[in-house]
Amino acid sequence: xxxxxLVPFALAAFVALPAAAQEADAPPADAPIESPDGETAxxxxxxxxxxxxxxVYNAVKQAYVEPVADQKLMHxxxxxxxxxxxxxxxxxxxEDAESFDEQSRGAYDGVGVxxxxxPDGSLRVIAPIDDTPAARAGVKAxxxxxxxxxxxxxxDEGDQSGPLRGAPGSKVTLxxxxxxxxxxxxxxxxxxxxRVASVKSRMLEPGYGYVRISAFQADTAADFESxxxxxxxxxxxxxxxxxxxxxxxxxGLLTSAxxxxxxxxNEGKIVxxxxxxxxxxxxxxxxxxxxxxxxPVVVLVDAGSASAAEVLAGALRDNNRAxxxxxxxxxxxxxxxxxxxxxxxxxxxxxARYYTPSGKSIQALGISPDVVLQPGKDxxxxxxxxxxxxxPGHLRGDGEKxxxxxxxxxxxxxVLDGDAPIAAALVELKKPVASAATPAAKKx
Numbered sequence: 001x002x003x004x005x006l007v008p009f010a011l012a013a014f015v016a017l018p019a020a021a022q023e024a025d026a027p028p029a030d031a032p033i034e035s036p037d038g039e040t041a042x043x044x045x046x047x048x049x050x051x052x053x054x055x056v057y058n059a060v061k062q063a064y065v066e067p068v069a070d071q072k073l074m075h076x077x078x079x080x081x082x083x084x085x086x087x088x089x090x091x092x093x094x095e096d097a098e099s100f101d102e103q104s105r106g107a108y109d110g111v112g113v114x115x116x117x118x119p120d121g122s123l124r125v126i127a128p129i130d131d132t133p134a135a136r137a138g139v140k141a142x143x144x145x146x147x148x149x150x151x152x153x154x155x156d157e158g159d160q161s162g163p164l165r166g167a168p169g170s171k172v173t174l175x176x177x178x179x180x181x182x183x184x185x186x187x188x189x190x191x192x193x194x195r196v197a198s199v200k201s202r203m204l205e206p207g208y209g210y211v212r213i214s215a216f217q218a219d220t221a222a223d224f225e226s227x228x229x230x231x232x233x234x235x236x237x238x239x240x241x242x243x244x245x246x247x248x249x250x251x252g253l254l255t256s257a258x259x260x261x262x263x264x265x266n267e268g269k270i271v272x273x274x275x276x277x278x279x280x281x282x283x284x285x286x287x288x289x290x291x292x293x294x295x296p297v298v299v300l301v302d303a304g305s306a307s308a309a310e311v312l313a314g315a316l317r318d319n320n321r322a323x324x325x326x327x328x329x330x331x332x333x334x335x336x337x338x339x340x341x342x343x344x345x346x347x348x349x350x351x352a353r354y355y356t357p358s359g360k361s362i363q364a365l366g367i368s369p370d371v372v373l374q375p376g377k378d379x380x381x382x383x384x385x386x387x388x389x390x391x392p393g394h395l396r397g398d399g400e401k402x403x404x405x406x407x408x409x410x411x412x413x414x415v416l417d418g419d420a421p422i423a424a425a426l427v428e429l430k431k432p433v434a435s436a437a438t439p440a441a442k443k444x
Contacts, residue, residue, distance in 0.1 A: 053077070083119075083155075086350050086395045088336050090117055094344035095162045107196070110165040111172065111189045113139055114215075114250040119392045121153030122146045122177075126330075127248035127304040129196055130214045133189040139176070141248055141304040141415050142386040146184060147175035166191050198252075201227035204426050207240035213260075216252030216308040221259035228263070228291055241296045241429040244312075247326065247416055251307025254335070254354075258284045261315040263291045268319040268357055271311045273335050275352030280335070286319075297322035298429045300421055301369060303386045303413035306330035313367055314356035324369040325425045327413030331388035333363030334395050350395060364389040364397030366413065371428055373421050375414045387412035 057077075060068060079091045099108060112132020115123040125143040128135040146152060148163045149172060164172060173188045198220045200212045209231035211224065232239055251257075254271070261270045265286035272283040299313045299322045310329050316322035335352040353361050366387060388394050390412060 082347065082349070084393065086334070086393055087116055087118065087391045088332075088334060088348065088395075089350045090348050092338075092346045092348055093162065095165070097338075097340065097344065097346035099162075099165065107193060108165065109168050109193050110191055112192070112194045112196075113164070115145070115164075116391070118144070119155060121155045123153070124391075126250040126306065129194065130200075130212075132194055132196075133192055137187050137189055139174070139187060140178070142179065144177045145174050146177055149173050150175070164191075168193050197223075199223035199227050201231055203231065203234055204243065204422070207235050208243070208426060208429060209235065209239050209241070210243045210245065210422065212245040213249055213309075215249060216254075216256040218253060218256070220253070220256040221263070224260050225263060225291065239292060239295050241298070242292060243298050243300060243422065243425045243429055244322070245300045245422065245425075246305045246309040246313060247300055247302040247421065248304030249306070249309040250304065251309055251332065254308050254311065257308040257312040258315075261312050262286045263289075264297060264316060264321055265319055266290050270315040270357065271354050273352040273354045275335070277351075280337070280352040296429055298425045299324050300416075300425045301326040301329050301367065301413075302416040302421075303327055303330060304415055305367075306388075307332045310362055310367055311354060311356075314360075314362065317367070317370070318357035318360075323371065323428060324367060325371045325428050326369050326373050326416055326421060328368050328387070329362070329366040329413060330386070331362055331364050331366035331397070333361050333365075333388075333397065353395075361397055364394055371424075373414075373416055373424055375416060376418060376420050386415065 057073060060073060061070075082089045082091055111134045112129040113134040114126040114129065116126055118124055123145040125134075125139060125141055125145065127141045128139045151163075152175075164174075166172065168191055170191050171188055172191060173186050175184050175186055177184045196215060196217065198213060198215045198217050200214075202210050204210045209228075211227055211231070213220065213224065228242075231242075258270050266288055268286050270284040270286055272281075274281055297316060299316055301309070301313055301324060305313065305326075306329065310332065313322075313324055313329065317324050333353050333355075334350045335354055336348050337351040339347045339349060341347065353363055355361050364387075389397070
């Protein structure tokens with residue numbers, strides 16, 4: 001499948017496709033809807049429901065206490081089409097749509113936090129980005145932002161992260177609700193130009209490397225390869241093992257995660273996507289060449305590891321290339337397609353589920369680690385039930401259908417902060433593993 005444009009947004013693997021012809025004549029009310037690949041879908045435009053909509057529209061126009069512009073009513077109606085689908089399907093105004101490209105380049109003006117809209121209009125923090133105003137001010141994964149600069153959200157406003165952006169040096173005040181706190185509190189941040197270095201590395205011990213991936217952007221895979229080569233040079237030309245830290249990584253570009261998995265695999269599937277229409281179906285596989293020459297890998301995850309981060313973790317584990325250490329991941333196993341509109345706005349629509357190489361969907365379930373770590377004694381215990389399954393209106397997962405998933409949030413993992421999990425991952429890395437990958441020639 002050819003993917004023309006891929007862009008990131010809060011905790012998602014996104015695929016952006018060309019918009020359909022905007023100037024095409026609208027089909028008759030009872031005409032069948034045609035999918036992008038030319039196949040005719042079973043659904044038809046419901047004429048009776050269209051008539052009901054027009055009746056309500058006319059009632060508002062004629063009888064509402066104050067005049068309402070046609071544009072505002074139509075805008076609200078379009079948002080309403082997406083409102084009850086799932087938490088990741090939203091209407092994006094032009095400013096929010098433009099932020100996709102900014103984030104994919106790894107530079108934008110804001111506070112540095114990944115967000116998800118909730119049904120009541122508030123914004124749940126998926127993860128603060130490393131070394132940004134939000135992270136330095138103590139904003140935490142699981143926090144809920146209920147107002148920006150004193151202005152509360154409305155349920156039908158769609159994505160509302162736009163006000164967080166602004167000129168560097170300007171201030172913005174967030175009203176935050178945090179589980180375990182008696183009442184909401186305000187945090188004032190000063191905006192900066194956020195230049196996200198998505199990959200950092202260091203040596204943990206002679207021969208044992210550490211790579212931190214905070215998000216998957218356009219250049220993340222290239223940066224990973226560069227940092228890996230630097231670590232290998234420090235280790236005398238090769239590494240004895242590698243810890244890949246994906247804690248609180250909210251996802252991003254699916255192709256970047258696929259490329260990093262390919263860097264560490266000689267063969268096998270990496271991920272597949274399946275949706276209702278053929279264009280949503282794709283499968284990615286590894287090409288020969290392992291940049292670590294079979295050295296063991298441990299992937300460190302927590303409740304904030306989502307989407308593309310889960311793709312990478314699942315691909316390496318299912319191919320017996322890495323052990324997973326930490327806590328259960330977030331459980332976002334869906335793909336969003338970004339459909340640009342002719343007015344500069346966009347629609348972000350959930351179009352597919354993704355599946356790990358073993359054929360499992362992690363939607364609303366997450367990835368359970370091979371070695372479970374517990375938060376330290378001094379860890380913030382206020383963040384609980386932080387998972388896809390705890391989001392109202394979440395897309396049902398396979399486990400939910402089989403009775404495996406349980407109650408929403410029941411399987412949520414923990415957010416693991418600090419250096420203790422890294423030390424634990426290093427201990428696991430040093431343990432001999434019978435299923436270690438067979439050494440192979442490096443990729444050119």
